Amino acid sequence: MSITINLHPTLYQFTSGQTTVKVKGNTVGQCLDDLIRQFPQIKRWLFDKTGKLHNYVDIYINQESSYPEELAKTVKDGDELYITLIIAGG
Amino acid sequence: MLTKAERERYDRQMMIKGFGEEGQTKLKQGKVFIAGAGGLGSVTTTYLAAAGVGTIRVVDHDKVELSNLNRQILHWDEDIGKKKVASAAEKLTRLNPRVQVEAIEEVITKANISQLVAGFDLIVDAMDNLPARYLLNKVAIERNVPFFHGAVHGFEGRAMTIIPGETACLRCVYRGAIFEGKFPVIGVTPGVIGCIQATEAIKYIVGIGQLLTNRLLVYDGLNMKFTEFRVKKDPNCEHCGELARGKK
Numbered sequence: 001m002s003i004t005i006n007l008h009p010t011l012y013q014f015t016s017g018q019t020t021v022k023v024k025g026n027t028v029g030q031c032l033d034d035l036i037r038q039f040p041q042i043k044r045w046l047f048d049k050t051g052k053l054h055n056y057v058d059i060y061i062n063q064e065s066s067y068p069e070e071l072a073k074t075v076k077d078g079d080e081l082y083i084t085l086i087i088a089g090g
Numbered sequence: 091m092l093t094k095a096e097r098e099r100y101d102r103q104m105m106i107k108g109f110g111e112e113g114q115t116k117l118k119q120g121k122v123f124i125a126g127a128g129g130l131g132s133v134t135t136t137y138l139a140a141a142g143v144g145t146i147r148v149v150d151h152d153k154v155e156l157s158n159l160n161r162q163i164l165h166w167d168e169d170i171g172k173k174k175v176a177s178a179a180e181k182l183t184r185l186n187p188r189v190q191v192e193a194i195e196e197v198i199t200k201a202n203i204s205q206l207v208a209g210f211d212l213i214v215d216a217m218d219n220l221p222a223r224y225l226l227n228k229v230a231i232e233r234n235v236p237f238f239h240g241a242v243h244g245f246e247g248r249a250m251t252i253i254p255g256e257t258a259c260l261r262c263v264y265r266g267a268i269f270e271g272k273f274p275v276i277g278v279t280p281g282v283i284g285c286i287q288a289t290e291a292i293k294y295i296v297g298i299g300q301l302l303t304n305r306l307l308v309y310d311g312l313n314m315k316f317t318e319f320r321v322k323k324d325p326n327c328e329h330c331g332e333l334a335r336g337k338k
Contacts, residue, residue: 087243
C-alpha cells in the first residue's frame, strides 16, 4: 500500500526539499500520520493543538477535493494526495 | 447597437469565433461588480474596461499607500494618499471613456452588501480576506449571480468560477476563517489570477467557452505549474446546500 503525497511548497522546508513523500495508510488521516512520522515538524502546520486540521489545509485525493471529513476518506494503493494551503490575499 | 468607433475599438476581439458584434453588445450591456481595488481589482477592472464592459462598480475603503505600488497597478506614485476607488476610476475612465465606472468608498459588510451588488450581473472577488469572500459568495447565491473567485499569496494564486444553484460554491470547498495578516505578494501573481478572473467574466457575459466551474485552478509561479483540482457541490453546504436554501 503506497500513497504519494504531493506537498505544498511551504512544507518543502521540513522535507529537505522533497516535493513528494511516499506514505502508507488506508485513510487520509493514516497517510498524514505516516507523513508526520517521517517528518515530525510538519505536524504543527497541519493540525491544531486539539488534533483538528487547520482551516487553511486543503487536501485532494487524485486531484479531487476530500473536504469535508477529509481524514476519514479512504485511499487505495497508487493514489496521490495533494496538500495545498488555502490563501486569502488579493 | 455598437457605434462606428466601438466597432473599430473592439475589432480584434469581435474577430474571435463566437464573439462578433453580438458578443460585444453583450459586454456593452454588462454590469460587473468588483469587490476591491487592490492587486486583483487593478487587473480585473483594467481588462474588463479594456474589453468594453458597459458598467463597472468598484468598491474599496482603502487609500493608496506606497507599499501597494508593487502590485496594485492602477495606482501610481502620484496617487499616494488618494482613495483607491477614485484613483481606479480615473485610470479606467482614461483607458476607456466609454465605460461607466462607479467608484464606491465603503467597507463591504453584511449590512450593506445586498444593496451594493443590487442590479449587477456578475460579482468579481478581488478581496484580501476570507470573511469578505464568504459574504460575497453568500450574496451571489442569494441573488443568483455568478461569482468569480480569486486569491493570491506570494507567487501562488487560485481561481474558481461559481454559478449559483449549479456548481460548487466557495463554502463547499473552504472550511472557515484562516489567520490573516500582512501577506507576501509580488505583482505578477495578481496579474495572472486577475487575468483569469477577467477571462472568466468575459466568457460568461459573451456566452462562449467552458467556465472554470467545479474546478479550482491553483497557480504556482515559483515552479510555473498550473494544477486543476475537481471540487463538488456539498449538499450540506451552509451557503448553497439544502438547509441553506430552506432557510431563505
